[in-house]
Amino acid sequence: MPERAGASRRLTALGVALMALMPLAMWLANRAAPLVFALAAACILAAAVIAGDARGLTARLRRLAASPPGLALAAFLVWTLVSILWSHQPAASLRVWGELVLPIACALTIAASGRFEPRPAWLRALAVAIVLACLLAMVELASGLSQRAALGIGKLMSFVFNRPAITAFVLAVPVIHGLWGLRRSDRILAVVLALVVVTFALRSESASARLGVAVSALCWGLALLRPRLTLAAAAAAFVLAMALAPVLGIAARAAMPALILDRFAEMTGQARIDIWLSFGEAARARPMIGSGFGTSAALHEHPVAAAVSPEHRLLLGAGHPHDMPLQAWVETGAIGAGLLVLAGLALLARLGRLTPREMAPRLALFTGAFAISAVGHGAWQGWWIAVLGAAILWFRQGEDHG
Numbered sequence: 001m002p003e004r005a006g007a008s009r010r011l012t013a014l015g016v017a018l019m020a021l022m023p024l025a026m027w028l029a030n031r032a033a034p035l036v037f038a039l040a041a042a043c044i045l046a047a048a049v050i051a052g053d054a055r056g057l058t059a060r061l062r063r064l065a066a067s068p069p070g071l072a073l074a075a076f077l078v079w080t081l082v083s084i085l086w087s088h089q090p091a092a093s094l095r096v097w098g099e100l101v102l103p104i105a106c107a108l109t110i111a112a113s114g115r116f117e118p119r120p121a122w123l124r125a126l127a128v129a130i131v132l133a134c135l136l137a138m139v140e141l142a143s144g145l146s147q148r149a150a151l152g153i154g155k156l157m158s159f160v161f162n163r164p165a166i167t168a169f170v171l172a173v174p175v176i177h178g179l180w181g182l183r184r185s186d187r188i189l190a191v192v193l194a195l196v197v198v199t200f201a202l203r204s205e206s207a208s209a210r211l212g213v214a215v216s217a218l219c220w221g222l223a224l225l226r227p228r229l230t231l232a233a234a235a236a237a238f239v240l241a242m243a244l245a246p247v248l249g250i251a252a253r254a255a256m257p258a259l260i261l262d263r264f265a266e267m268t269g270q271a272r273i274d275i276w277l278s279f280g281e282a283a284r285a286r287p288m289i290g291s292g293f294g295t296s297a298a299l300h301e302h303p304v305a306a307a308v309s310p311e312h313r314l315l316l317g318a319g320h321p322h323d324m325p326l327q328a329w330v331e332t333g334a335i336g337a338g339l340l341v342l343a344g345l346a347l348l349a350r351l352g353r354l355t356p357r358e359m360a361p362r363l364a365l366f367t368g369a370f371a372i373s374a375v376g377h378g379a380w381q382g383w384w385i386a387v388l389g390a391a392i393l394w395f396r397q398g399e400d401h402g
Contacts, residue, residue, distance in 0.1 A: 007050050016040070018040040019040045026383070031163070076336060086289070086291070092294060104385060117396065127179060137165070167387050170391045173361055177395070212371050216364040245326040246283040279316065281307070286304055288335060296320045327378065
């Protein structure tokens with residue numbers, strides 16, 4: 001028995017260490033988060049099994065799945081799987097579904113294991129890893145990626161650091177919150193972490209990261225001052241963004257004059273609005289059930305493309321609409337988008353039961369992450385889901401319910 005207990009502790013420590021190394025892994029390879037997360041979950045699951053807690057883990061998994069957010073999320077995942085039946089590329093859609101489900105399963109496994117408790121030492125380790133990843137990336141950006149060129153690895157384009165910048169921001173939110181409640185030296189580390197992450201976001205090409213940082217900081221401060229009003233405003237903005245997604249391009253075109261658009265980079269200005277217009281037409285062509293999960297990657301080849309006006313068909317080949325609510329509408333229709341709204345509102349309702357100090361950073365992460373997903377990458381990319389899942393887990397320390 002002592003041997004089993006020791007092995008369980010070592011496997012748990014290895015799993016937590018892997019989670020702490022996620023920002024560095026994303027610096028090295030900007031899609032590495034799902035692999036790191038899966039290895040961490042495997043270690044922690046093995047630790048639970050070795051310790052003889054498999055039955056308890058299963059029971060805790062059932063409780064998580066039976067919670068209101070869990071039920072809504074499960075319903076969405078089932079609906080996305082069903083929608084693959086009308087995908088024009090079912091094998092590709094199934095791969096996208098697996099990319100979404102794997103990190104969700106990893107997060108639930110780690111949460112249900114009861115073995116992941118972000119202790120102060122682990123929070124400090126993650127903070128150092130984030131800072132180091134940011135500094136290394138900024139050194140590479142300043143040198144024109146000469147290090148990777150010398151090694152003959154990686155795409156020699158500075159946008160490869162966009163995902164690491166987003167990862168650093170998302171993981172920094174729970175770490176800053178956790179460190180702030182510890183010693184004075186930990187508060188100094190939290191300030192250093194915040195400054196480095198903000199600097200990296202500004203230095204990178206990721207407008208999404210900068211938007212996420214700005215929205216998160218604003219929400220965090222407002223939630224501390226007026227928690228209920230801020231929560232209600234966040235919920236209303238979330239529902240409105242989801243509801244208006246099919247006409248996002250039309251609204252953006254009407255609201256953004258050329259004088260403002262010309263100040264944005266090419267892919268965050270008029271081109272982004274044109275993509276929203278194209279995918280919006282596809283969403284309105286099949287408003288209830290969508291075109292099938294995972295079809296955005298090749299929507300220009302889907303039969304729904306025939307319902308899109310000729311001038312907007314070309315950009316259906318953009319790969320994704322650069323807007324999570326719109327992608328949900330395009331692929332899963334009003335049914336899928338409605339289930340996501342239910343899941344989001346159920347999560348916000350749970351945050352509303354926390355004290356303002358505990359609610360504020362969690363709501364800041366929710367709003368910042370949603371802002372990023374509303375203008376950035378594909379909605380179901382595994383690296384993004386893994387980073388979000390890890391950030392939620394790093395919040396588990398010190399939950400203080402009111």
